[in-house]
Amino acid sequence: MLKLKDIHLGTTDAKNELLNGSPEEMRRFENSFVVPPALNVDNYFNKNKYYVVGLKGTGKTALLRYISIKLDQEENTLSAFVLFKSEVDEDLRKDFSKAARIQVAEDNASVFDGNDFEPVWRWFIYRKIVEFTQSLDAQAFQRNDFLSEFEAIVSSECISKKENRGISRLIPNIRKGNIEISKSPKLGLEFDWDENGRAKVNFNELVRRADQAFERLEIGLGRLNIFFDELELNYQTKKQYQRDSYLVRDLIVSIEKLNSVSKRKGYNVCLYAAIRSEVLNSVDSLGKEINKPIADFGSAILWNRPGLDATQQPMLHVISKRINNAREEHGINFLSENELWQQYFPASIHGKKPQVYVLHNSWYRPRDVVRLLISVQDQYPDEESFNLQVLEAIRKAYSTASWVExxxxxxxxxxxxxxxxxxxxxxxxxxxxxxxxxxxxxxxxxxxxxxxxxxxxxxxxxxxxxxxxxxxxxxxxxxxxxxxxxxxxxxxxxxxxxxxxxxxxxxxxxxxxx
Missing domain, CATH: 1.10.10 (Arc Repressor Mutant, subunit A)
Known part of the structure; x- marks a missing residue:
């Protein structure tokens, strides 16, 4: 008989299900994924949509990961993730501020005096694209003089050994509005070079040159996908919160503009972003009308389907699919929805159907359901079902974890x-x-x-x-x-x-x- 410890329920954070990137992890994740209701995932494959909006825990990361897995199954396709919360730490966010020629306020300042992050984001994205173009795995652009010029401009910055590590190398080091670059035969730019073959140039001018070079690229055979996730705000201080709001706002705008260029030029390149609803509400008041591109090129994840009986709510498929996957892996027969709930859950919990109990103890988010079942699995791994006794026993632990979340x-x-x-x-x-x-x-x-x-x-x-x-x-x-x-x-x-x-x-x- 299948025990709870034999059921792969996943994790509360989708990215942790794919830490190793092994074929087994990919297969299991793809097989257990449930597409959110009323969301046409094909629109993301064909680049008609590229923003995902939803509350924390609704499955935005899972959706991006699923899209990347499906896209990478195509020949000559390469994808990468940029995790704003975990990869772009406080020091890097300060570097963004400096790069945008923003005077970073003191920690006790009440107002954030900032302007425009768009040039820095474009430079960041261009450098990420160059990483792709220099890879043999995928070529979205033809390898010719136009690509060489683009790569030379974007790679021209003089980067120290300290800066040439991780994501920090993608952020320009700007002093007084200028960036130091190295001379290259492929650069095609005339500046006042010193005896070491270096020159200080206006950063915004260099970004404009990169914009022009990007639009001269010619279409190749491959596809490039860059996914931005964990777009969250820091509220340790008011100036950090304001700065992060501007960062997220201008990333949203930059994604829309570069995707627009790619569509117009026919490039097989797409930038994607998952945006929490509360973050979107915070940055929407900062100007630049981000609501329009979000409405045109985004979809909201909403699991609750009004009018449907509780037993038919789409979120419950997350449970049944993962249990049936485990049964299949152990050579046990597939169960229908009704059979599965009868076998693995009590007939009623506090006078309610088990489906109703699960939904009413969740916020209609897959993360809540997974957390509830994992709480049982962790404490009662040798049980054969989510019976009334074990559900009652973990109620306090689940409640505490839910409050934190x-x-x-x-x-x-x-x-x-x-x-x-x-x-x-x-x-x-x-x-x-x-x-x-x-x-x-x-x-x-x-x-x-x-x-x-x-x-x-x-x-x-x-x-x-x-x-x-x-x-x-x-x-x-x-x-x-x-x-x-x-x-x-x-x-x-x-x-x-x-x-x-x-x-x-x-x-x-x-x-x-x-």
């Missing part, structure tokens, strides 16, 4: 101490209440918790409630208790005149009373 989204706006203040507000409280009840609650809690007191000195209660509704900590519930509204189920705006409701999955961690 869901409040990560608040870091785009709130300090760590503020998030603690929010937790203290609800800890030991009840599940259903009004905004007025919360106002009274604040007066009591802030006497014991300075974090809550500080939070509401800087933030209005209704703004906090709005943010908690947006990320799914809170929902609305009617007087009868038979109608619940959540943002992740398509109810965009909170109704302040209705009762508020703390998400079921958070009750155990917050010690919520019934």
């Amino acid at each position: 869901i409040t990560e989204e608040l870091k785009a706006k709130y300090r760590a101490a503020d998030i603690d203040g929010i937790k203290y507000l609800f800890y030991g409280y009840r599940q259903i209440f009004t905004v007025g009840d919360l106002v009274d609650r604040i007066e009591k809690v802030e006497k014991d918790h300075v974090e809550t007191e500080s939070l509401f000195k800087n933030h209005d209660i209704k703004d906090v409630v709005k943010d908690l509704y947006r990320i799914g900590v809170l929902g609305n519930i009617n007087q009868k208790g038979d109608r619940i509204r959540f943002s992740f189920r398509g109810d965009d705006e909170i109704l302040f005149e209705h009762n508020l409701f703390i998400h079921n999955a958070l009750k155990a961690h917050l010690s919520i009373f019934e």
Whole structure:
């Protein structure tokens, strides 16, 4: 009999499923992937779409990885990922600022004095493309004098040994608006070269030369794909948050412009990006109208399908597909959806169908479902099903992990101490209440918790409630208790005149009373 430890449930972060890049990992990931509902993945293969938008944990990374795997199965195709959060660390983000001729404010500055990151992003992307063109695995452009000139311009910067490592080599080292370059016969540019064959040139002028050279390239046989993921904001200080907002905004704009050039010229090159919804909301107010390219060339991942019975919700296919894959690997027969739920889950949990229980303890995100099942698998590996006893036993651990995960989204706006203040507000409280009840609650809690007191000195209660509704900590519930509204189920705006409701999955961690 198949035991829980024999089921490959994956990881809560899709990139960790492909750490080794082995054929076995690729095959397993591809076989277990469930395409989000109402999303036509072919639009990403044929370059009609290249932005993926969604809340944290909805499967943006998984979708990009799936697209890259399918594309790389084509001959002469090469793909690469740039992970903004983990690869572009704080020091590199400061380098971006310097490269964009931005005066980096002191840590205690209240305003970020910045301008345009687009030239730096284009240079970054051009250098990434040159990495491809110098590879024998794929050639999207013909190997001729035009390509040699483009490579010479983009590779002309003098880079020290210290800078010539990892992703840092892709960011230009600019001083007073100039960049130091080395003379090359293929460069085709006349400057005042010194005796060492070096010259200092205006960076923006060099980027314009690279733009012109890029448009002269001729189409080759291969395809290049660059995926930008983990576009998150840093809120350690206000100036970091503002800087990161400009960085993400200008990356979105740069991707659209370079993809537009590639389409116009017929190049088989495409840049992709996964963007968290809350990040998009933050950068949308900074100008440049990023909402238009996102609307035209992006898709939102929404797993909840209104009108469908709980047992038919697409997100549940993530569970059944992974269990059936494990059965197939062990030579055990395939089960239908109904048979699988009957065999691996109890008939009811607290009076509800198991499918309803799973959905109501999630935010309709694959990451939640995977986390729930992995919590059981880790503690009860030799069990043969997700029975009632084990689901009850891991409720607290799952609730705590869910709180950590869901409040990560608040870091785009709130300090760590503020998030603690929010937790203290609800800890030991009840599940259903009004905004007025919360106002009274604040007066009591802030006497014991300075974090809550500080939070509401800087933030209005209704703004906090709005943010908690947006990320799914809170929902609305009617007087009868038979109608619940959540943002992740398509109810965009909170109704302040209705009762508020703390998400079921958070009750155990917050010690919520019934």
